[in-house]
Amino acid sequence: MSADHLINKLSYVKEVKPRRGHKRSWIAQCPAHDDGSPSLYIDEGQSGNTLIKCWAGCGATDVVESVGMNMSDLFPDDNYECRSRRPNKDFDYHSLHLQISDNRRKSGHKQTLEDKQSELESFMALRGSR
Numbered sequence: 863m864s865a866d867h868l869i870n871k872l873s874y875v876k877e878v879k880p881r882r883g884h885k886r887s888w889i890a891q892c893p894a895h896d897d898g899s900p901s902l903y904i905d906e907g908q909s910g911n912t913l914i915k916c917w918a919g920c921g922a923t924d925v926v927e928s929v930g931m932n933m934s935d936l937f938p939d940d941n942y943e944c945r946s947r948r949p950n951k952d953f954d955y956h957s958l959h960l961q962i963s964d965n966r967r968k969s970g971h972k973q974t975l976e977d978k979q980s981e982l983e984s985f986m987a988l989r990g991s992r
C-alpha cells in the first residue's frame with residue numbers, strides 16, 4: 863500500500879523534500895496525541911513501504927491505529943524482507959526495525975537484551991543520519 867492511504871487520513875499534511883533514500887516525504891499533524899504543530903514524519907520508501915515517526919514520542923502503532931489502520935497497511939505485501947538488507951547505512955532498514963520493535967513491544971512481546979541492543983543501534987543510526 864502506498865503512503866497516500868495514510869496521508870488521506872491525516873490533517874495539516876505538507877509534502878516536503880524527500881528525505882535521503884526515500885521517494886516521497888511529508889510532515890503532518892500526529893493523530894495519536896494533541897499535536898499543536900505537525901510533528902509526524904511520513905516517508906515513502908523506494909520499495910513502497912511507508913515509514914512514520916512522531917517526534918513527540920508516539921509509537922508507530924498508536925499513530926496507525928488512531929486512524930483506523932494496521933501496521934501491515936504500511937507495507938507492501940510481505941515486505942518484511944527488509945531485514946535481509948544491509949543494516950549499516952540503510953535508513954529504511956533502521957526505521958522499519960524501530961517500527962517492528964515498537965509493534966512487538968505493544969503486542970506484549972518480551973524483549974531480550976539483544977532486541978534492545980539492536981533497537982538502540984537502529985535508533986542511534988537514525989539520529990546519526992539526520
Ligand SMILES: [Zn+2]
Pocket residue numbers: 892893894895897916917918919920
Ligand atoms: Zn504523536
